[in-house]
Amino acid sequence: MPDLPHASRLRAGRYSQSGQIYLLTAVIRNREPVFTNWQTGRLLVRQFQQAYTADLAESLAWVVMPDHFHWLVELRDCTLPALMLATKSRSARAVNAHLGRDGRLWQKGFHDRAIRREEDLLAVARYVIANPIRAGLVRRVHDYPLWDAKWL
Known part of the structure; x- marks a missing residue:
């Protein structure tokens, strides 16, 4: 699958606000399942941790799927x-x-996607970490090695 033709439209009108919570998604080129091995996936997770260490963003929940990730963050001293x-x-x-x-x-x-204050943040986090179940990769989220949530 080639790069998304509408990717530039996704960037139009993007606004970054410190303290705002965002749900971020990025996809591997050609949907190659690079992260089927959990050790490879942990290399990406280290970058989530690095963003926190550098005070760019706080990870609230994330899941690394074989060919993409979802990352719920509170933006800090950085732009999206x-x-x-x-x-x-x-x-x-x-x-x-x-x-x-x-x-x-x-x-x-x-x-x-900016998360509105009135949205149930825990419901968004549950949606993120339930991705492997919806994709049919596991039956229980605890059987999947590449996820975490601040509240667990």
């Missing part, structure tokens, strides 16, 4: 494009080195 650029570029270098490959890992762009 800068956060995603850092996360995707650092993880691409680590994953490519680990797998002995080169070239682009991620599709261009990303999807974001």
